[in-house]
Amino acid sequence: MERQEEPGGVVRLGTRTSPLAMVQARSVAARLEELANVRVEVIGIQTAGDRHRGHLGELGGKGAFMREIDRALAAGRIDIAVHCLKDVPGDVPRPDGLVFAAYVERDDTADVMLFPMASKVQRMADLASAARVGTSAVRRRAQLGRIRPDLRVEYLRGNVNSRLGRLDAGEEFDAIVLARASLARLGIDRAGEVLDIIPAVGAGVLAVDCRRADLDTVELVRLLDHEDTRRCVSAERAMLHGLQGHCNSPIAGHARLERDGRLALRGMVFTRDGSEFVHSHEWSAPDKGEDLGAYVAGDLLHKGARDLIDGIPN
Known part of the structure; x- marks a missing residue:
């Protein structure tokens, strides 16, 4: 049944439960409340990708961050969902009946290399040969390999704070690579080296998903859409x-x-x-x-x- 949005109604927004995902969802919720006479309730949904501690390939890739949220949206348990667009697979069709009604204005796309707080090294060029660099992105691994093939690039997953904690412990990694936008969104002010590498497809973009048949919600969400970001x-x-x-x-x-x-x-x-x-x-x-x-x-x-x-x- 199509859900009608009434003035002053509540829109249920689903998102992953990580600190970064919740911050991003709350920013979208606040913007939507500014633009329309609605109240937005943010609902955290733990996904298989969040629960799994191994390689994402074991779950079929980045889609593991979306399946439970997609099901909740299709079933009407939530009205809209927020995804990091870079986590949306390009080789898997989106579920029938769902549509990205808005792409929020693109944020910073830069990748930044961070070093342990106690380290005197502040540039990739100063890392020793065979230094250990942590990242979960195959795109970053490949481009780091072009710049410094002597480095040991090792798999690193987890939320931003846990990755920083493992870095600062100084036992596993000599550097890690993160999205600079994720640090800014979490209010983490930390020096690092911006890398001259090409971003992931969809980097820095939050996509807002809803049911295609829920026309009132589609119209509401489109208030968030940024035309130039959609073109890119x-x-x-x-x-x-x-x-x-x-x-x-x-x-x-x-x-x-x-x-x-x-x-x-x-x-x-x-x-x-x-x-x-x-x-x-x-x-x-x-x-x-x-x-x-x-x-x-x-x-x-x-x-x-x-x-x-x-x-x-x-």
């Missing part, structure tokens, strides 16, 4: 879909609107260690994001991206 996302996601990579595929993609108004998209696909890669950088009219993404995907495939993707076990 359309290009990045079209590229990702065209490549049909899996959760272990090191794929990077970033779209931006140039000063002349054109939409630019850079895409890269790597081997696991970054020793081989293909690259594409193209432009289009700002309203042709999907066409641009499809073109860049085709260009990358023409240059050998399929062999790189298929050469990495899923």
